[in-house]
Amino acid sequence: xxxxxxxxxxxxxxxxxxxxxxxxxxxxxxxxxxxxxxxxxxxxxxxxxxxxxxxxxxxxxxxxxxxxxxxxxxxxxxxxxxxxxxxxxxxxxxxxxxxxxxxxxxxxxxxxxxxxxxxxxxxxxxxxxxxxxxxxxxxx
Numbered sequence: 001x002x003x004x005x006x007x008x009x010x011x012x013x014x015x016x017x018x019x020x021x022x023x024x025x026x027x028x029x030x031x032x033x034x035x036x037x038x039x040x041x042x043x044x045x046x047x048x049x050x051x052x053x054x055x056x057x058x059x060x061x062x063x064x065x066x067x068x069x070x071x072x073x074x075x076x077x078x079x080x081x082x083x084x085x086x087x088x089x090x091x092x093x094x095x096x097x098x099x100x101x102x103x104x105x106x107x108x109x110x111x112x113x114x115x116x117x118x119x120x121x122x123x124x125x126x127x128x129x130x131x132x133x134x135x136x137x138x139x140x
Contacts, residue, residue, distance in 0.1 A: 025050045028125065030132040030139040038066040045132060049125045057107040057128075059119060060094070068098045075101050088115055 026049060033042040041063050048056035063074050078101070082091055088111060095102035107119050115121065120135070122128035129139050 030137040032137040039070055040064045052125045054123055054125055059105045059107055062102040064100045071099060071101050078103055
């Protein structure tokens with residue numbers, strides 16, 4: 001027979017440590033990678049959701065190339081995009097070297113149509129996964 005006192009104490013410990021705090025909250029990611037000769041690009045959407053409603057959406061671009069001019073061109077293009085959307089989207093440059101440029105965007109779920117279309121923003125996990133898979137992403 002199960003000792004009710006032990007079960008109660010274990011449940012209390014789990015509750016106090018926050019194990020049930022995010023019950024039902026899940027995180028999913030979708031990735032698309034392309035490699036051409038010495039150049040690779042990888043896009044990864046990561047999103048947290050509960051009951052199919054997304055509440056946190058991030059996009060990471062990761063570019064690698066042996067030709068430093070390629071990375072310089074990408075960096076210049078991304079900086080132009082960052083300047084264009086600087087009041088609407090926050091971002092962090094994660095890696096900035098001669099052969100790699102990696103940047104993470106925190107995408108707003110409430111945005112104008114231009115940003116929603118450009119960054120594939122959806123509020124429903126089902127809608128986002130369907131859209132990204134149509135665009136060639138692999139979702140886990």
